[in-house]
Amino acid sequence: MDIEFVAAGAAIPARTAVARIVFEGEAQEGPVAQAVAASRFTGAKGQTLDILAPQGTDAARLVLVGAGKKDAFNALGAEHAAASAYAGVKASGLETLRIEGIADADLAAHAALGVRLASYRFDKYRTKEPADKKPSIAKTLVVTDAADAALGAFADMAALANAVSFTRDLVSEPPNVLFPVEFARRVKALESLGLEIEVLGEAEMKALGMGSLLAVGQGSIRESQLVVIRWNGAADKSAQPVAFVGKGVCFDTGGISLKPADGMEDMKWDMGGAGTVAGLMHVLAGRKAKVNAVGVLGLVENMPDGNSYRPGDVLTSMSGQTIEVVNTDAEGRLVLADALWYCNDRFKPKFMVDLATLTGAIIISLGNDLAGCFSNDDALAEDLLAAARAEDEGLWRMPMPDAYNKQIDSMIADMKNTGGRPGGSITAALFLKRFVKDTPWAHLDIASTAWKKPSTVPTSPDGATGYGIRLLNRLVRDKYEG
Ligand code: BES
Ligand code: MN
Ligand code: ZN
Numbered sequence: 355m356d357i358e359f360v361a362a363g364a365a366i367p368a369r370t371a372v373a374r375i376v377f378e379g380e381a382q383e384g385p386v387a388q389a390v391a392a393s394r395f396t397g398a399k400g401q402t403l404d405i406l407a408p409q410g411t412d413a414a415r416l417v418l419v420g421a422g423k424k425d426a427f428n429a430l431g432a433e434h435a436a437a438s439a440y441a442g443v444k445a446s447g448l449e450t451l452r453i454e455g456i457a458d459a460d461l462a463a464h465a466a467l468g469v470r471l472a473s474y475r476f477d478k479y480r481t482k483e484p485a486d487k488k489p490s491i492a493k494t495l496v497v498t499d500a501a502d503a504a505l506g507a508f509a510d511m512a513a514l515a516n517a518v519s520f521t522r523d524l525v526s527e528p529p530n531v532l533f534p535v536e537f538a539r540r541v542k543a544l545e546s547l548g549l550e551i552e553v554l555g556e557a558e559m560k561a562l563g564m565g566s567l568l569a570v571g572q573g574s575i576r577e578s579q580l581v582v583i584r585w586n587g588a589a590d591k592s593a594q595p596v597a598f599v600g601k602g603v604c605f606d607t608g609g610i611s612l613k614p615a616d617g618m619e620d621m622k623w624d625m626g627g628a629g630t631v632a633g634l635m636h637v638l639a640g641r642k643a644k645v646n647a648v649g650v651l652g653l654v655e656n657m658p659d660g661n662s663y664r665p666g667d668v669l670t671s672m673s674g675q676t677i678e679v680v681n682t683d684a685e686g687r688l689v690l691a692d693a694l695w696y697c698n699d700r701f702k703p704k705f706m707v708d709l710a711t712l713t714g715a716i717i718i719s720l721g722n723d724l725a726g727c728f729s730n731d732d733a734l735a736e737d738l739l740a741a742a743r744a745e746d747e748g749l750w751r752m753p754m755p756d757a758y759n760k761q762i763d764s765m766i767a768d769m770k771n772t773g774g775r776p777g778g779s780i781t782a783a784l785f786l787k788r789f790v791k792d793t794p795w796a797h798l799d800i801a802s803t804a805w806k807k808p809s810t811v812p813t814s815p816d817g818a819t820g821y822g823i824r825l826l827n828r829l830v831r832d833k834y835e836g
Pocket of ligand 3: 603711
């Protein structure tokens with residue numbers, strides 16, 4: 355999608371759909387006022403009114419987009435209004451969308467971001483889609499009083515949109531295409547953004563003692579990988595970094611504790627945490643954030659096989675702590691145990707945030723619009739919740755009562771890998787907490803938000819969301835730069 359910021363007087367190209375952002379109570383003139391009078395359009399948020407071949411303008415179509423009360427209009431309102439405008443005309447056959455009615459440069463930039471996010475599409479495997487079903491809008495003109503300022507404000511937002519698209523692509527790829535080595539290869543290509551990337555294979559991980567992560571991948575013919583992504587944007591290149599760790603299970607069959615067939619295809623999305631961490635590093639580099647940051651991705655495939663790990667196996671993690679496996683489908687925490695320990699041990703970060711599609715139970719607890727936030731540090735948790743609120747990414751703090759630790763006691767090892775059904779997301783978090791020492795840490799269980807079928811926001815099409823990039827990008831920007 356091409357984006358341009360133009361002045362109100364700029365000529366309207368042929369075959370342009372004009373979307374006019376309209377606030378509640380804002381009066382229209384002439385034939386448009388007549389069309390409004392013949393409808394229920396009031397300018398309320400979410401409303402649209404489509405006017406074909408409007409008289410007295412060069413527009414091929416005019417869409418009125420309700421944006422609610424003018425004094426409550428903000429960045430998110432601009433994104434959503436622009437995204438609805440795009441949705442309304444994307445398959446109209448017209449090539450250009452012009453968005454009018456947002457004077458402010460920063461809000462105009464957010465409108466452009468809304469269009470960028472809403473126009474994401476993963477269609478590389480469709481070979482037979484009829485041309486008249488494909489989106490036709492290829493260019494968006496955003497009208498503003500200050501086009502240069504809007505373009506300036508849009509630079510960081512374009513970096514964000516690029517990163518979100520990168521993550522959505524990773525998460526959408528089928529599991530025969532995106533296995534650990536291929537995931538690592540695609541991340542390695544981000545060196546072009548100035549990121550430093552190391553890829554560790556199974557031999558290196560074995561030498562480090564990562565018996566927990568390696569066990570998960572041992573039933574797969576695909577080699578497990580640990581990817582370390584570094585962005586050193588702070589003035590002091592040796593300043594303590596912030597760190598992010600992602601669960602990257604490229605496909606989760608459950609292993610020997612095999613999942614039921616229904617819906618198993620969704621488990622290609624089980625690398626969503628690693629996808630978000632990669633996307634976050636992408637945006638930090640893309641906008642040259644003044645921070646030192648590390649991303650660690652644990653990439654594996656969980657398969658049933660003659661060489662698979664078994665329920666009953668006892669694993670020795672890099673930390674030295676032993677783990678009795680009671681369910682091979684509780685594999686994400688085994689991957690994160692070693693990835694978190696390694697990250698903490700090597701980088702001594704200011705804090706660690708891990709992201710993982712860790713438990714089905716978080717969907718039962720919080721539904722489809724909230725991820726769970728578990729933390730050993732109230733200040734970090736508060737900062738995450740505030741950033742999530744500001745970016746409209748649903749996040750809810752969850753408790754971690756010490757007493758629940760007894761659910762993961764093992765008869766023969768230091769712990770077992772599941773605590774059973776009651777409080778399943780909580781005992782998973784308590785398990786992870788054992789691998790972070792005293793470092794401030796938060797675990798975001800994003801099983802509920804990494805993908806949406808169907809989507810509930812106009813800026814995110816059905817499927818992979820890229821959840822978490824925005825909130826973490828804001829956390830870094832507001833609290834850890836300069
Ligand atoms: N990847 C799943 C969690 C998941 C389930 C994500 C559904 C998204 C939708 C995870 O590896 C898993 O299988 N968790 C088990 C844990 C149980 C065996 C303790 C679960 O949630 O059932
Ligand atoms: Mn699993
Ligand atoms: Zn999983």
